[in-house]
Amino acid sequence: xxxxxxxxxxxxxxxxxxxxxxxxxxxxxxxxxxxxxxxxxxxxxxxxxxxxxxxxxxxxxxxxxxxxxxxxxxxxxxxxxxxxxxxxxxxxxxxxxxxxxxxxxxxxxxxxxxxxxxxxxxxxxxxxxxxxxxxxxxxxxxxxxxxxxxxxxxxxxxxxxxxxxxxxxxxxxxxxxxxxxxxxxxxxxxxxxxxxxxxxxxxxxxxxxxxxxxxxxxxxxxxxxxxxxxxxxxxxxxxxxxxxxxxxxxxxxxxxxxxxxxxxxxxxxxxxxxxxxxxxxxxxxxxxxxxxxxxxxxxxxxxxxxxxxxxxxxxxxxxxxxxxxxxxxxxxxxxxxxxxxxxxxxxxxxxxxxxxxxxxxxxxxxxxxxxxxxxxxxxxxxxxxxxxxxxxxxxxxxxxxxxxxxxxxxxxxxxxxxxxxxxxxxxxxxxxxxxxxxxxxxxxxxxxxxxxxxxxxxxxxxxxxxxxxxxxxxxxxxxxxxxxxxxxxxxxxxxxxxxxxxxxxxxxxxxxxxxxxxxxxxxxxxxxxxx
Amino acid sequence: xxxxxxxxxxxxxxxxxxxxxxxxxxxxxxxxxxxxxxxxxxxxxxxxxxxxxxxxxxxxxxxxxxxxxxxxxxxxxxxxxxxxxxxxxxxxxxxxxxxxxxxxxxxxxxxxxxxxxxxxxxxxxxxxxxxxxxxxxxxxxxxxxxxxxxxxxxxxxxxxxxxxxxxxxxxxxxxxxxxxxxxxxxxxxxxxxxxxxxxxxxxxxxxxxxxxxxxxxxxxxxxxxxxxxxxxxxxxxxxxxxxxxxxxxxxxxxxxxxxxxxxxxxxxxxxxxxxxxxxxxxxxxxxxxxxxxxxxxxxxxxxxxxxxxxxxxxxxxxxxxxxxxxxxxxxxxxxxxxxxxxxxxxxxxxxxxxxxxxxxxxxxxxxxxxxxxxxxxxxxxxxxxxxxxxxxxxxxxxxxx
Numbered sequence: 001x002x003x004x005x006x007x008x009x010x011x012x013x014x015x016x017x018x019x020x021x022x023x024x025x026x027x028x029x030x031x032x033x034x035x036x037x038x039x040x041x042x043x044x045x046x047x048x049x050x051x052x053x054x055x056x057x058x059x060x061x062x063x064x065x066x067x068x069x070x071x072x073x074x075x076x077x078x079x080x081x082x083x084x085x086x087x088x089x090x091x092x093x094x095x096x097x098x099x100x101x102x103x104x105x106x107x108x109x110x111x112x113x114x115x116x117x118x119x120x121x122x123x124x125x126x127x128x129x130x131x132x133x134x135x136x137x138x139x140x141x142x143x144x145x146x147x148x149x150x151x152x153x154x155x156x157x158x159x160x161x162x163x164x165x166x167x168x169x170x171x172x173x174x175x176x177x178x179x180x181x182x183x184x185x186x187x188x189x190x191x192x193x194x195x196x197x198x199x200x201x202x203x204x205x206x207x208x209x210x211x212x213x214x215x216x217x218x219x220x221x222x223x224x225x226x227x228x229x230x231x232x233x234x235x236x237x238x239x240x241x242x243x244x245x246x247x248x249x250x251x252x253x254x255x256x257x258x259x260x261x262x263x264x265x266x267x268x269x270x271x272x273x274x275x276x277x278x279x280x281x282x283x284x285x286x287x288x289x290x291x292x293x294x295x296x297x298x299x300x301x302x303x304x305x306x307x308x309x310x311x312x313x314x315x316x317x318x319x320x321x322x323x324x325x326x327x328x329x330x331x332x333x334x335x336x337x338x339x340x341x342x343x344x345x346x347x348x349x350x351x352x353x354x355x356x357x358x359x360x361x362x363x364x365x366x367x368x369x370x371x372x373x374x375x376x377x378x379x380x381x382x383x384x385x386x387x388x389x390x391x392x393x394x395x396x397x398x399x400x401x402x403x404x405x406x407x408x409x410x411x412x413x414x415x416x417x418x419x420x421x422x423x424x425x426x427x428x429x430x431x432x433x434x435x436x437x438x439x440x441x442x443x444x445x446x447x448x449x450x451x452x453x454x455x456x457x458x459x460x461x462x463x464x465x466x467x468x469x470x471x472x473x474x475x476x477x478x479x480x481x482x483x484x485x486x487x488x489x490x491x492x493x494x495x496x497x498x499x500x501x502x503x504x505x506x507x508x509x510x511x512x513x514x515x516x517x518x519x520x521x522x523x524x525x526x527x528x529x530x531x
Numbered sequence: 532x533x534x535x536x537x538x539x540x541x542x543x544x545x546x547x548x549x550x551x552x553x554x555x556x557x558x559x560x561x562x563x564x565x566x567x568x569x570x571x572x573x574x575x576x577x578x579x580x581x582x583x584x585x586x587x588x589x590x591x592x593x594x595x596x597x598x599x600x601x602x603x604x605x606x607x608x609x610x611x612x613x614x615x616x617x618x619x620x621x622x623x624x625x626x627x628x629x630x631x632x633x634x635x636x637x638x639x640x641x642x643x644x645x646x647x648x649x650x651x652x653x654x655x656x657x658x659x660x661x662x663x664x665x666x667x668x669x670x671x672x673x674x675x676x677x678x679x680x681x682x683x684x685x686x687x688x689x690x691x692x693x694x695x696x697x698x699x700x701x702x703x704x705x706x707x708x709x710x711x712x713x714x715x716x717x718x719x720x721x722x723x724x725x726x727x728x729x730x731x732x733x734x735x736x737x738x739x740x741x742x743x744x745x746x747x748x749x750x751x752x753x754x755x756x757x758x759x760x761x762x763x764x765x766x767x768x769x770x771x772x773x774x775x776x777x778x779x780x781x782x783x784x785x786x787x788x789x790x791x792x793x794x795x796x797x798x799x800x801x802x803x804x805x806x807x808x809x810x811x812x813x814x815x816x817x818x819x820x821x822x823x824x825x826x827x828x829x830x831x832x833x834x835x836x837x838x839x840x841x842x843x844x845x846x847x848x849x850x851x852x853x854x855x856x857x858x859x860x861x862x863x864x865x866x867x868x869x870x871x872x873x874x875x876x877x878x879x880x881x882x883x884x885x886x887x888x889x890x891x892x893x894x895x896x897x898x899x900x901x902x903x904x905x906x907x908x909x910x911x912x913x914x915x916x917x918x919x920x921x922x923x924x925x926x927x928x929x930x931x932x
Contacts, residue, residue, distance in 0.1 A: 340557070340558040341555055341556065341557055341558065342555055342556070344556070344558055344561060344630065344632060344633070345632030345633065345660070345662075349563075349565075349633045349635070349688075349691065352558070352563060352633055353563065353584055353586040353589050353688075354586075355558055356558050356559055356561065356563065356586040357586040357587040357589065359557070359558055359559040360559050360586070360587050362559065365557055366557060366558065455555070461546060464546070
């Protein structure tokens with residue numbers, strides 16, 4: 001045991017080594033800016049290791065009192081036009097008479113006051129900020145003789161335009177999807193919530209990438225305890241890079257070892273807005289079009305954004321259908337194994353005869369046959385997702401012909417097995433959330449194995465274990481199976497079915513929102529919105 | 532905390548105490564038995580036959596791929612002192628494991644039935660593979676084995692034919708009974724009721740009926756027919772009821788689903804057919820000064836199905852008359868059934884059970900001599916019939932002027 005622990009610590013959790021490296025890096029950055037621009041620029045060049053896209057220019061501005069200034073920016077992050085205007089502006093303008101005592105700080109103030117061509121002017125005192133500003137696309141101006149620098153926003157980062165979401169497709173409702181730019185994503189949310197109570201808290205995470213992570217919530221609706229908890233967990237992330245919300249998710253999940261997703265990522269701003277309005281917290285990450293909403297429950301994950309846009313009766317039927325499909329994708333092949341290997345008395349006679357005849361000459365027992373087919377199907381599916389688009393067609397043909405047709409003709413599998421695999425495979429894609437799809441895909445194999453050993457009895461045992469496990473899950477303190485367990489009658493209105501919007505007067509109890517009622521009514525008065 | 536842990540573990544352990552596991556058997560390794568036959572062999576042994584489905588043959592015919600190359604079923608036979616001995620001995624002939632859960636019927640030879648059913652039914656009720664809804668039939672003409680061997684063209688599975696044929700004839704004609712293992716065991720064990728089982732008979736040359744050539748004839752040389760109801764006393768077959776008497780018995784058992792009754796129309800005998808679509812029967816039994824009185828109340832709903840005589844069916848008086856005649860006809864049939872049963876001292880209708888339920892104390896004193904008491908009982912029958920329509924027209928087309 002101690003040996004194992006040692007090994008574990010060395011590989012996963014070596015605090016000593018980590019601290020060392022951290023000190024090395026940050027100690028450089030916390031130095032103050034030097035008063036001489038020559039020193040500054042040399043230091044900067046060294047700090048960036050003479051990176052070829054770090055551009056540095058020295059200029060002399062003003063006529064009678066001349067001042068040396070240094071301009072630094074990173075070529076690949078800035079808009080060249082903006083930098084050009086900035087430089088022109090600096091050169092073209094006449095300096096006012098300098099203050100006798102502090103000639104150089106005067107210049108700095110002058111720059112700050114007169115340079116309006118670029119936004120977000122900031123004073124900088126230390127190298128930490130300098131490098132940060134440079135890396136987020138700002139242009140930093142050093143003034144000779146002062147130990148302060150000024151930065152202006154000249155950033156222009158390449159990113160996609162707002163397009164339709166790729167994964168969470170809806171036939172009804174808004175069709176905008178998030179992009180890779182955090183700014184755009186926040187603006188997509190802001191423009192849907194016209195309330196000052198929408199709070200956006202940004203924080204860079206990742207020692208190397210310094211990715212901006214934004215925390216969004218509605219002040220006055222979201223439970224402050226949940227907000228605090230999310231903040232705390234975000235602060236505790238200790239990593240070098242963050243590229244996607246999925247990485248954040250793994251750090252902040254309640255239960256790390258579970259097949260069930262306890263947070264969901266959305267590509268649709270409207271989904272995130274509806275979560276925010278219900279009192280959830282959203283986490284957006286710069287550089288990815290997926291945003292996380294927490295806390296979520298299992299039933300919430302099985303819901304689609306569309307459910308709220310189409311008529312409630314249709315939405316309810318579709319939700320039921322989705323739950324049934326999830327069950328089929330979980331139990332389909334396992335049930336087939338159990339029925340054909342253990343409980344033949346449960347099949348209608350003619351079906352039994354037909355299956356029996358089809359299985360004649362198949363060299364494997366039902367379970368092996370099913371595992372083979374499901375495994376092949378999974379491989380095929382994974383290949384189809386990863387393969388270059390040009391290969392899609394041949395892959396589909398190979399899958400359909402080789403697996404569907406030839407394997408049957410060759411007598412390796414029975415035709416009914418192909419049907420079962422196809423039905424369970426398609427059913428797993430009905431779930432609107434990819435995470436649930438993967439859950440059912442993995443759990444299916446467990447169910448198949450146990451049903452091959454114990455039949456329906458085994459399926460029942462594993463189901464009991466699975467439900468017990470789901471029952472134990474929490475998403476930021478919210479029971480995973482709410483509102484069914486613990487049962488909250490008034491929340492069942494928006495769970496397995498969805499009642500009309502005018503009946504959904506309260507926010508979900510399980511979130512413990514600050515304001516439970518969506519709308520405040522005054523008797524005999526107009527409806528007043530509560531925000 | 533310890534208390535909850537204890538409760539949880541107590542709830543947990545029963546999960547492993549079920550008897551529902553350990554029956555792994557792949558579907559293609561099963562010999563699906565579609566019907567079973569029990570005959571009497573020499574020296575007091577049973578001769579048990581199984582009709583096993585040749586599933587590849589049936590499935591290939593279904594998909595239209597040729598078919599007809601080999602027989603759809605195979606019949607295996609063996610003898611034994613007990614039924615299970617015969618079943619296990621038959622496994623010497625069958626390559627796969629016999630599987631009984633999909634059995635459609637059990638056919639018992641009349642000789643076995645006359646000797647007593649009790650031994651046969653124990654295994655049918657005890658074995659976990661057997662279903663209690665299994666149809667039971669008595670082979671009247673020919674042995675059970677021969678009946679199982681007959682192939683007929685319209686049915687791929689002669690075994691399921693037994694069940695289907697019984698169902699159809701019981702629901703269309705109403706002269707046979709769909710009795711299953713549960714009914715029979717109920718009749719065998721309970722006081723004041725005896726089992727009643729329908730018969731099946733083999734018609735034609737059974738030797739030819741067993742080969743595929745029977746399937747190529749438009750008029751099969753051998754076929755089977757469901758016919759009659761057997762009366763039992765103490766588990767032993769006593770007498771057969773047929774035709775209208777059998778229908779009376781079905782009516783008394785409140786098992787009449789649908790039937791057609793012929794009644795006289797003016798002078799013409801049996802010229803008007805009435806279809807009974809709903810029937811309801813209630814039995815009663817009472818002791819009146821030491822003598823039992825059996826009461827039967829019946830209600831029928833019917834419609835005119837065929838009229839081969841000039842008759843005004845749009846006249847309510849005519850309809851009333853027809854209703855009255857129908858009531859009389861049904862009373863006659865029911866009485867004839869009761870009389871037959873009384874003569875044989877076989878209370879298949881469960882009058883004794885009715886009396887047991889209404890007067891449990893009285894029943895205790897007479898339960899041992901119920902059969903003789905039943906045979907001398909007075910029977911009162913009341914019937915009410917309603918004819919609600921006459922099909923698509925009133926008068927026969929040729930009688931309208």
